[in-house]
Amino acid sequence: MILIRNGNIHTMAGEMIEGGSILIENGKIKEVGKDIVATLDAEIIDAGGKIVLPGLIDAHCHVGLFESSIGFEGDDGNEMTDPVTPQLRAIDGINPMDETLKEAYEAGVTSAATGPGSANVVGGQFALIKTYGSRIDNMIIDESIAMKIAFGENPKRVYHSMKKSPSTRMATASILRETLFKAKAYVEKQDRAEGDQTKMPEFDMKMEAMARVIRKEIPLKAHAHRADDIFTALRIAKEFDVDITLEHCTEGHLIADELAKDGKSVIIGPTFGHKSKFELKNKSFETPKVLHEAGVKFAIMTDAPVIPLDRLALCAAWAVNAGLDEEEALRAITINAAEILGVEDRIGSIEKGKDADIVIFDGHPLRDISAKAAVTIIDGKIVHRG
Template sequence: MLFIKNGKLFTMTENGVIDADILVENGKIKEVGKDLVVPLNADVIDADGCYVMPGFVEAHCHIGLEEDGIGFEGDDVNEMTDPVTPHLRAIDCINPIDRCFDEAVQGGVTCVCTGPGSGNVIGGQFAIIKTHGRRIDDMVVKAPAAMKIAFGENPKRVYHDQKKSPMTRMATAAILREALFKAKKYVNKQEAAKNGIDKEPEFDMKMEALAKVIRKEIPLKAHAHRADDIFTALRIAKEFDVNITLDHCTEGHLIADYLAEEGRYAIAGPSLGHRTKFELKNQSFETPAVLNKAGVKFSITTDSPVIPLQFLPLCAGLAVKAGLDEMEALKAITINPATILGIDDKVGSLEVGKDADILVCKGNPIKDINYKTIATIIDGEVVYRG
């Protein structure tokens, strides 16, 4: 049992910012309120003069798949031998003992969606995990959580070098459509077999993976920087009536009105760093503010290891400097990514019944670069003390 007293709570709910206590029991938030009674057997954290926030949530990264300070031996992000690899699972290559997890925890990041990169048209299955643990099976919140797909320069570059398709944006879209057509047919045959109309289709591991997309059990997670690539992603999602998130959405500020009409979620970033390729020429920290003004639900991403995961609040702070409201910036790294990932019933806000993923810190992480983490709590366990 854990008791956090005298804190200034950023609840990320309609209650806003309140001076209150939190009681944690069995890994969940049991009570939130003023002047709560401290249980006799509780571990007490005095948060007087501190901010208490939900643990930060990262909606798109590759932590654990591309290990810190290691080259080929620790790089398992992209299986660049086949443009269609939906059957690959992030949980089979995440190394939770990589030091990047410790750094993320120290920065207050408690939950992430991590998975394959953007080298392939269809890269494989993302997983949502907590950032503390030694065995990945014990850290999973949801797996699979999404199916990675990629548009734009990356798959073109990979397969141009191999002198095979896709070498154009047309081919990328065509390869994705073909895979989704096959998956839809596969699912239809499965449904027909259940109704006794037809025989069960021969097992196909790739189609089994994509069937979850067709059934809307998981969304497509679309790597798309440029506006035209974003529109292609949306076009294909509508063609097959599947769910999709727009990851990176670098030129989202140029088409924010259209994105608002579409009603899809955006995951904006990474915006800190050099523009390393042509499709990043309009990269800007103004994107979140423009998306927010247009009414697009969005989160902010580091795309770790592009930006180290512990700098997620710094990225939110830079978005504030570029015009984003401070509270909206905090939402963009807490409740918004939780909502986008479909886990807002578990994390992202300080509410009774949710996982006790909590950050206690001195200084506001998105305003004060010198903020200090006093404690990071995951599932009710204090996993870091500053």
């Protein structure tokens, strides 16, 4: 049992508790409030008036799949041999001992949605993991949280260089549609069989993976920077009646009103760095502000290793610098991220019954560039003391 006391607790559930306490037992939050009493054997952490937040969440990155300080041997994020690879699972490629995961939890990032890159039209299955651990099986929140798809320059560039399709945006959309048509037919045949194995379709590993999308068990996670690619992603999702989240959404501020009408969630970033390709020419830290004002729910990502995962709070801070409300910026890396990923019942806020993923910061992470995580707790275990 752990008792955190004397903390300025931002619950991210609509409440700020000054001088508050959090009681942790068996990896979960048992109680949140003031004047909480713990058993004599409880470990006491005096927050000393510091800011206490739920563990930060990156809703889109590739951590553990593109390893640090290594080349091809640790490059496992893109299977660039087939534009349709839905059967691939991030958990089979993540190295939990990659140093970037340690850097992340030492900076207060406790959960990350990580998965395949954007080389393929259909890249494979993202996983949601805790950032602390030595065995991926023990770090998983959801081993298949979304199906990665990609529009725009990346799949064009990869397969054009091989003289294969897709080399145009038309081909990318066509390949995705064909895959979804096949998956829909596969599911319909399964449903008609009603469990009769003699009537079931011949096993197809790709279609088994895509069946979860058709059944709305997981959303498409659509890499799309440019406005036209964003609209193509939305058009195809509507055509097949599947769920979708918009990843990167670099030109989202140019089409905010249209995105608000569609009502889909957005995961914005990475906004730091060089405009390395044409579809990034309108990249702006004002995108979160504009989308928020239009009523679009969003999270902020690093796309690590594009931006190191431990810089997640800094990405949110730059959005504040560009006019985003500070509370909304905190939501974008905590509860909004959890809600968009569909795991708000477990992480994203400090509430009774949720996973005890808690960070005590020695300064305000969005105001003070020198602010560090003094204590990081994941699943009720102290994993870092600054």
